[in-house]
Amino acid sequence: MELTPWETPAVIDYKKTMEQFGVKPIADVLDNLKNEHHFFRRNIILGHRDFERIVDAIKNNKEFAVVSGMMPSGKMHFGHKMVVDLLKFYQKYTDNINIPIADLEAYWARNMSFETTKELALNEYITNYIALGLDPEKINVYLQSKYQKVKDLALILSKRTNWSEMKAIYGFKGETNIGHVFAPIVQVADILHPQVDENLNPEPKPVVVPVGIDQDPHIRLTRDIANRAKEFKFIPPSSTYHRFMTGLLGGKMSSSKPETAIFLTDDEKTVKKKIFSAKTGGRETLEEHKKYGGIPEECVVYELFLYHLILDDKELADIYQKCRSGELTCGKCKKMAYEKVVEFLKDLKEKREQAKEIALKILEGKY
Ligand code: SF4
Numbered sequence: 001m002e003l004t005p006w007e008t009p010a011v012i013d014y015k016k017t018m019e020q021f022g023v024k025p026i027a028d029v030l031d032n033l034k035n036e037h038h039f040f041r042r043n044i045i046l047g048h049r050d051f052e053r054i055v056d057a058i059k060n061n062k063e064f065a066v067v068s069g070m071m072p073s074g075k076m077h078f079g080h081k082m083v084v085d086l087l088k089f090y091q092k093y094t095d096n097i098n099i100p101i102a103d104l105e106a107y108w109a110r111n112m113s114f115e116t117t118k119e120l121a122l123n124e125y126i127t128n129y130i131a132l133g134l135d136p137e138k139i140n141v142y143l144q145s146k147y148q149k150v151k152d153l154a155l156i157l158s159k160r161t162n163w164s165e166m167k168a169i170y171g172f173k174g175e176t177n178i179g180h181v182f183a184p185i186v187q188v189a190d191i192l193h194p195q196v197d198e199n200l201n202p203e204p205k206p207v208v209v210p211v212g213i214d215q216d217p218h219i220r221l222t223r224d225i226a227n228r229a230k231e232f233k234f235i236p237p238s239s240t241y242h243r244f245m246t247g248l249l250g251g252k253m254s255s256s257k258p259e260t261a262i263f264l265t266d267d268e269k270t271v272k273k274k275i276f277s278a279k280t281g282g283r284e285t286l287e288e289h290k291k292y293g294g295i296p297e298e299c300v301v302y303e304l305f306l307y308h309l310i311l312d313d314k315e316l317a318d319i320y321q322k323c324r325s326g327e328l329t330c331g332k333c334k335k336m337a338y339e340k341v342v343e344f345l346k347d348l349k350e351k352r353e354q355a356k357e358i359a360l361k362i363l364e365g366k367y
Contacts, residue, residue: 012213014046014243021216023047023241029055037089038311039242047241049219053206054238058093064206065096065194067237069187071106072120074255075263076128078308079245084132086210095138099129100190104144108179114145122363128264130355131348141362144186149198154189156200158182160228161221169217188222191237207237212244245307246300250279268342275301275338281323282330293326301330301337309340
């Protein structure tokens with residue numbers, strides 16, 4: 001399968017894709033870290049590169065950094081919430097959490113103005129990130145276009161790759177604008193910049209980048225450039241790979257198709273409509289469902305429980321069993337999911353009100 005960060009296929013064969021690119025199963029290196037987060041326990045994060053370094057840093061209280069870029073391209077939905085949940089996990093162990101806002105990439109590759117990206121980043125993303133529980137003291141949020149350290153590093157590191165490599169990794173064509181070709185180098189600098197000081201002197205430390213598998217081309221390029229730029233003594237970044245949430249109707253979840261996702265700002269009525277129209281693993285008729293049981297593995301309502309709504313493993317196992325046996329019907333189950341989502345979003349709305357001011361201060365560098 002050909003993967004680029006610009007297009008994600010609707011269906012991904014994770015096992016095959018991981019094997020193809022040399023991504024290793026994460027279960028092998030987790031040790032007892034798997035008890036620390038349900039994403040690890042439930043195989044939602046399933047692959048890694050060099051995550052041993054981060055496990056070691058966590059276990060032995062050593063320094064490490066996290067980089068997780070944001071591309072503000074629409075409203076935040078539950079798929080985006082996953083990333084924040086992971087950052088909340090890491091903030092227990094490090095206060096070096098870097099969140100670049102990819103306004104240069106948005107300008108070059110998506111034709112978005114800097115003003116639009118900044119406005120979306122502020123009101124939609126950073127506000128929700130804080131409302132969801134990220135500690136403003138532990139994060140370094142910046143606009144790529146305004147962060148000199150990253151821009152300087154990108155200019156230097158650009159020498160360590162060439163057009164043939166960029167074309168081979170990203171499938172760029174002759175008509176691609178040069179900014180778009182340069183965008184991945186800025187991301188390389190985003191990922192590596194925690195390992196240099198303000199004067200770009202080496203300060204090597206492990207860095208982890210949590211991503212979807214479609215972002216692996218960036219990781220491969222970054223690791224190659226880190227190895228080539230010997231003067232910086234970079235430790236090649238580690239990465240983890242999570243599954244994508246399925247869209248509510250099956251297929252891809254997308255900000256541009258509101259019926260496929262629950263947004264963090266959806267009202268009760270909208271949530272109800274979306275959940276009750278969602279694709280389930282239920283049978284054609286109630287009679288058949290009671291007789292044969294449902295298929296939670298094919299159900300997006302169950303996926304909501306698995307990723308977000310039920311953190312207690314026993315409670316989740318109970319739902320799984322009752323679905324499988326046919327005891328639990330999809331109507332009841334959807335009602336339960338709807339109530340949980342509404343309760344969560346109501347609380348988040350209140351927290352967002354308090355987060356707005358902090359988000360503005362963060363973006364203005366005044367926090
Ligand atoms: Fe999905 Fe619940 Fe129906 Fe099972 S009972 S298929 S988990 S909605």
